[in-house]
Amino acid sequence: MLDYDFSKGHIGINLYSALISKELSEEEKAKLIAEAVEEVAKKFPNLEKLSTKDDIELNKLQLQKEIKDVELKLTKEIKDVELKITELDTKLTKEIKELDIKLTKEIKDLDIKLTKEIEGAKSTFIKWSFGFWVSQMLALMGIGFMVFRVINQ
Numbered sequence: 728m729l730d731y732d733f734s735k736g737h738i739g740i741n742l743y744s745a746l747i748s749k750e751l752s753e754e755e756k757a758k759l760i761a762e763a764v765e766e767v768a769k770k771f772p773n774l775e776k777l778s779t780k781d782d783i784e785l786n787k788l789q790l791q792k793e794i795k796d797v798e799l800k801l802t803k804e805i806k807d808v809e810l811k812i813t814e815l816d817t818k819l820t821k822e823i824k825e826l827d828i829k830l831t832k833e834i835k836d837l838d839i840k841l842t843k844e845i846e847g848a849k850s851t852f853i854k855w856s857f858g859f860w861v862s863q864m865l866a867l868m869g870i871g872f873m874v875f876r877v878i879n880q
Contacts, residue, residue: 738763738770 742763746756
């Protein structure tokens with residue numbers, strides 16, 4: 728085994744320096760590369776978990792598809808809610824019109840009833856007024872007759 732220490736300095740520079748050395752055979756160079764790879768694996772234990780550009784692109788495409796699916800679901804949900812709102816609006820409009828018709832009829836009925844009661848009260852008032860005026864006139868005539876009688880005596 729070669730005695731080359733990759734733990735000190737930059738692994739890439741150390742490996743390059745060792746490989747350009749003309750003293751090493753091809754087999755020794757291959758061993759050096761293997762040792763450098765092992766040292767890199769020791770220094771960076773999570774290296775296998777890193778994503779490649781292809782992995783990132785694949786994830787990007789999957790995310791875009793998921794976003795489109797969510798957008799489609801949301802669009803459908805929004806349309807459903809808008810439809811329910813329209814149905815409720817139609818129902819409320821119909822109920823308001825029915826209430827308006829009912830209230831208008833009740834108001835007309837009350838107006839007719841009140842008019843009849845007012846007319847009845849008018850005639851009663853006129854009767855009582857006539858009776859009061861007649862009695863007042865008779866009382867004034869009586870007083871006037873008494874005064875005339877006292878003056879003529």
